[in-house]
Amino acid sequence: MNEGKITNKNGLTEEQFLAAYNADKYEKPSVTADIIIFTVSDEEKESYRKLPQKVLKVLLIKRGDHPYMGQWALPGGFAQIDESLEEAAARELKEETSIDDLYMEQLYTWGDVARDPRMRVISASYLSLADSKTLDIKANDDADDAKWFTVSYKLFQEQKTVTEKGYILTRLFKLELQNEDDRLSAIIKTVKAVEGKVSKTEREILESKGIAFDHAKIIEYGIERLRSKIEYTDTAFNLMPELFTLTELQQVYEVILDTELLKANFRRKIADMVTETNEYTKDAGHRPSKLFKFNANWNDTK
Amino acid sequence: MNEGKITNKNGLTEEQFLAAYNADKYEKPSVTADIIIFTVSDEEKESYRKLPQKVLKVLLIKRGDHPYMGQWALPGGFAQIDESLEEAAARELKEETSIDDLYMEQLYTWGDVARDPRMRVISASYLSLADSKTLDIKANDDADDAKWFTVSYKLFQEQKTVTEKGYILTRLFKLELQNEDDRLSAIIKTVKAVEGKVSKTEREILESKGIAFDHAKIIEYGIERLRSKIEYTDTAFNLMPELFTLTELQQVYEVILDTELLKANFRRKIADMVTETNEYTKDAGHRPSKLFKFNANWNDTK
């Protein structure tokens, strides 16, 4: 019957094997896709002259049911059996922001056993970036309970212990998320243990006020990823509108990296990632500035 | 009864909610942890004078059952319900190499729908590195059907199409995996589509000879990760034994990056990542060279 076909030790061909396969031999975990979406938007102007300050914001959803009822969580949900993880993430994102075509990259997959009190849940997290102007247009007015929170993320303690074959570096970060009504916070500990050649970094939530599950850790990881990518890639432009001034671009870099940059040097650094247009800002209370757009071909020469 | 406790819209407290929770409302995917383990080892010497050539190797397992029976796959397996993804990966790795304490980092989670003909399988992949001397000692002699394959990975076609708002960059890579008995190969296409600010990269297997599932894609991704990390971190030392010569270290960089490096410049670049010892090689057929070890504190000054 099975002439000419490869059979396994039970004498089954691939078709026969697949037809008989029992996919439920083992207990399976649930899988979710969670999305961190960041944007940078303007605070109120202090005077007619000053430029508005930029702040980094993250979108969170208020939980309407147990567990962590009333607390805030990253948008996300269970991956359906017939959609890829990317599709699940994009679907959840669209449900919350009603935007289709956002930048999105896989961040990390969180696989600890006790992440969720309901059951074993593995969460694939995605990092997404949007510019605030596009978000304004497609305002998610249905806004079940989705809100943007201003992000503050600071290192406040660092400790290094030297061991025989390496060292242990412990850092404490304070994450604060804030909007008009709520103020959430968390303390995250990262431990980098170097022993010989092998180094391991672990993250732990020491305190989490108002942030559901282990999402404080995911947000922390997302900020770190954003910081490192902005330095050597063009991701920052996903946070910019079509047209922008170089100072606006610089402010975005500054708010993400949490440092001040020198104007002249910054402009040289990003020079070939942008193209100038013939348009200018107006009514700014000071000299108008030229508007630029992203130059997708900037790394051609490199 | 439920005084003082938060209840949801059905009047349930968290305890009651969790007790009643049905974790099997939706069909769940299976989750595996797969590991790419790389090592760099010596080829035969050509003459008593010449140094042995270094080659990059990856560990694969011959599949003993359907699907892809007889083909080669990355070591890995289903994540148990009571172990984290890291634990699952480490367990699988130990089963194959009998080494405990290897460098391991999460690589990427593959979530496409049709990755496995048996059922929906999501695979969290991990990248691991080992030095060949340690591997030699703890030889995995039980060797069910685990074998090391020499890796060759080359770009052989590149095509750029400029569009209105960006470009499409298509690249074809040839991956070849080889040992004494088998010669596997795959062609992988990566498409980077830049449109406005948003860029997307997709990977596709055009041809896969002898490599099971989508594992050719995972290996390709692992090589890319290894290449980029070796340039700006100290991961390379995970491929080195305790003591090594600077030329050996340079060979490891060269085989991974697939380029030749200038000796003097290379030595300046890695100078503060290594510490010299008082030991030397001998009987080399040429001038003996000083042995170095990894300096875990190299980034202190930065």
Next chain:
DNA sequence: GCAAAAGTGTTTCTTATACACCCATGG
């Protein structure tokens, strides 16, 4: 002696960093 590799020095070019200066606008 000589092949092969070990090991170091010099020159040049490119980037990064810090700082100083002038320009244009709206109230």
Next chain:
DNA sequence: CCATGGGTGTATAAGAAACACTTTTGC
């Protein structure tokens, strides 16, 4: 006129890249 930001130049330091040369061993 002046606060505020727009925009550019210059000088110095640090780093990357290319090349040249000397030293040491085993056979």
